[in-house]
Amino acid sequence: SVAATPGSVLVIGLGRFGGAVADSLVRLGHEVLAIDEDAAIVQSWATRLTHVVQADTTNVDTLKRLGVGEFERAVVAIGTDIEASLMTVLALSELRVPDIWAKALGDKHGRLLERTGAHHVIYPEAAMGERVAHLVTGQMIDFIEFDDGFAIVKTRAPKESLNRTLAESALRSKYGVTVVGVKRPRTDFTYARPETVIQPGDLLIVSGATNLVERFAALE
Numbered sequence: 001s002v003a004a005t006p007g008s009v010l011v012i013g014l015g016r017f018g019g020a021v022a023d024s025l026v027r028l029g030h031e032v033l034a035i036d037e038d039a040a041i042v043q044s045w046a047t048r049l050t051h052v053v054q055a056d057t058t059n060v061d062t063l064k065r066l067g068v069g070e071f072e073r074a075v076v077a078i079g080t081d082i083e084a085s086l087m088t089v090l091a092l093s094e095l096r097v098p099d100i101w102a103k104a105l106g107d108k109h110g111r112l113l114e115r116t117g118a119h120h121v122i123y124p125e126a127a128m129g130e131r132v133a134h135l136v137t138g139q140m141i142d143f144i145e146f147d148d149g150f151a152i153v154k155t156r157a158p159k160e161s162l163n164r165t166l167a168e169s170a171l172r173s174k175y176g177v178t179v180v181g182v183k184r185p186r187t188d189f190t191y192a193r194p195e196t197v198i199q200p201g202d203l204l205i206v207s208g209a210t211n212l213v214e215r216f217a218a219l220e
């Protein structure tokens, strides 16, 4: 078994989603214990992760033996096999893992995961679909929404803001959004100040209520 250290994360299921989670955690400097029942998948990850184990995670005793109860955080990235996903979350909550994250395929799966003891349910496809809807129209270059209806977007500066300071264009009082930063082609990101003059080609980083930010990004 792998000794859980502060910051170490258990990742269960090394499919596309779990694999990306494990990869990023390692890159961010975290210790990862990854488990997958598929021997070929475990084999293919052996050189990239320090701790990869082949096991069926629906079995509480197996998890106990692996020292899973010592982990503070777990990500259950089993998607397609809903039964295995739920059984795994149930086993982790029986072992009192304090922070269980689980990927859901859809709403019903998500609700079951919550009932079973998942503390955070992630809907990667729904979330990405929503993001793409915002990006595909070309009005937003990037879009992040927080779960309380608040968003940050990167968008082209609207015409009315060009060649004026942010104080002069008064975007906050007109549109209810706050310009946080400005990205000018070939220069570094800068924090927005009242005296910042917006130039053609500038991209604005804007925060505010999602609907206000969406409306702002749609301006010509």
Ligand code: ADP
Pocket (backbone or CB within 6 Å): 012, 013, 014, 015, 016, 017, 018, 035, 036, 037, 038, 041, 055, 056, 057, 058, 077, 078, 079, 080, 081, 084
């Ligand atoms: P993705 O869509 O992100 O690729 P999948 O659901 O296809 O996700 O992959 C989930 C991974 O979880 C697979 O590699 C599969 O082998 C693994 N897995 C499925 N059931 C279990 C289980 N009971 N125990 C451990 N790993 C499992």
